[in-house]
Structures are given as structure tokens and as C-alpha cells.
Amino acid sequence: MRIGAHVRAGKGLVPALQHGADIGAEVVQIFTQSPRMWKPSQYGAEVLDAYRAAQAEHPSVTSTFCHATYLINLASPDPELAAKSRACLSANLSTAEGMGADGLVLHIGSHRGSGFDTALPNVADALMEALDGVDAGDDPCPILLENAAGAGDTVGRSFEELAQVIAAADGDERLGVCLDTQHLWASGVPFASIEEADELVELVADTVGLERLRCLHLNDSKVAFGANKDRHENIGVGSIGAEGLSALLGHPELQGLPAVLEVPGDGDGPRAEDVVAARKAWTAGLALRS
Ligand SMILES: [Zn+2]
Ligand SMILES: [Zn+2]
Secondary structure: OEEEEEOOOOOOHHHHHHHHHHOOOOEEEEEOOOOOOOOOOOOOHHHHHHHHHHHHHOOOOOEEEEEOOOOOOOOOOOHHHHHHHHHHHHHHHHHHHHHOOOOEEEOOOEOOOOOHHHHHHHHHHHHHHHHHHOOOOOOOOOEEEEOOOOOOOEOOOOHHHHHHHHHHOOOOOOEEEEEEHHHHHHOOOOOOOHHHHHHHHHHHHHHOOHHHEEEEEEOEEOOOOOOOOOOEEOOOOOOOHHHHHHHHHOOHHHOOOEEEEOOOOOOOOOOHHHHHHHHHHHHHHHHHOO
């Protein structure tokens, strides 16, 4: 398992990659643009090319994932917000493609009471529009649908729902899944014992399929099990705890995946000690299962 970290691109993309390496991450995740603004990416083609080259040649960081803008809501019943969301997703995917990312992680959004079944065809159509619209090479950047914490009518609160979204998009192979441990915990799915972790991996295999699972988001939780809130905590400090994460991290079927930290650190995101804590939880999980 490669341990990764979300890194901020305030000083530019290549410095963000280097920051990831400096804290010991083997994988980085970067926002394609300011996550809480509609304003499109400021990165020109030269900047994206420079990032792609720096990533390809990097001695320790082996891959990059991008995270889409939080404002995107593909399930919105409001036509104006839905249209803005589609345009923004397309722009995000084009940036991720330009960076040579292994995936663009996306929160699908909330149907705001209009109902999952009503939102489903619109979500699928928006995903296909973005995937078909991007200028991709032989190895297109997939969109990775992230499981939601379950607050306020969010779409994708369970793997069954994510599987339905993928099926509605005709099972397009450019769609994958990202499993966030904090969101899962908050949505009331247990995985802290070996038996529970095994059941979860079986559930993923039976719904979206393990080949679609491309990335883990490795976060402890500020809120209690089942609290339905998206609140990340540093590894070992939250309600899941390092031991609670180990059984899942040690699962043999997950060893090829990157596990990306999106923890607060001391306010500026993952630090070197957070990467160390994550690696410890993983090696403890391997030992637990050996
Ligand atoms: Zn996310
Ligand atoms: Zn996440």
C-alpha cells in the first residue's frame, strides 16, 4: 500500500508535489482549482505539462490524484446549479487529464429532497458528458466517485448507490470509486475488526466491484460512528482510532491501492508525522493478518 497525502497548491503545482515528497508521501492529491469557488482553473497548458513531467520523473512520488471542486452538485434539482456543476466538472477533468492524474475524485452531490431516482439519470448524463468531452489520450483519467458521509440527501452514501450510478452510466470503464474511511464510519458502516473489514471488502466486491476501487482516503473521524457528518481527524486521534483503521488497511485485496490522507494536521493539512502514523496503522494491519 502506498501512503499518500492531500497537498495544497497555493505556491503552485510542482511545489505541491515536492511538499508531498518532503513529508514522506508516495502519492499526492491536489485540488484542480480553488475548491470552494466556481472560478475555473488558472493553470495554463505549460503549467500542466511541467507538472506531468515533474511527476513522471519524480523519484519518490509515484502518482497523483486530483480532487474536484466541492461546489459541484451533479444531483441538484436546480437547473442553473446543475449546469454550472457540469461545466465545472468538465474543467476539473480537463485539468486532471493535463496533469496526468490517475483519477479525479468527486463528491456527486445532494438531490436536496428531489429523490435519488429522480437525480440518477442527470448524474449519469453529467458524468458521461464530462468523460466524453475531455481531450484524453490512450489512458484517460477516470472519475472516482467518493462515498459520502450521508448528510442531507447526498448521493453515494452507500456502495449500492454508487453501483447504481455506475450502472446508469452503462458501466463506463472510466468510472471508478474512492473509499473514504471517515465518510464510511460516519455513514454507519463498521470496519474496525477483521470480520467487519472482510465484510466491507466483500460488499465493495459485490456492488461496485474491486476493480473499480482505485483509491482510499485514509482519515480518522472527529464525529461518532453513524453521525453522518464529514469531519476528518488526524490518524489515531479520532473516534475510529489507529487500531480501528488497521484491520481494513491490512486487507490483502487492498494492498495495491494508494491510501491518501486528508487529515487536518495542525491546521495546514497532513504533516510528516501524519504520514508516519498512517504507515504505522498499515503495518500494524499487516501484522494483525499475518
Ligand atoms: Zn472528497
Ligand atoms: Zn475524502
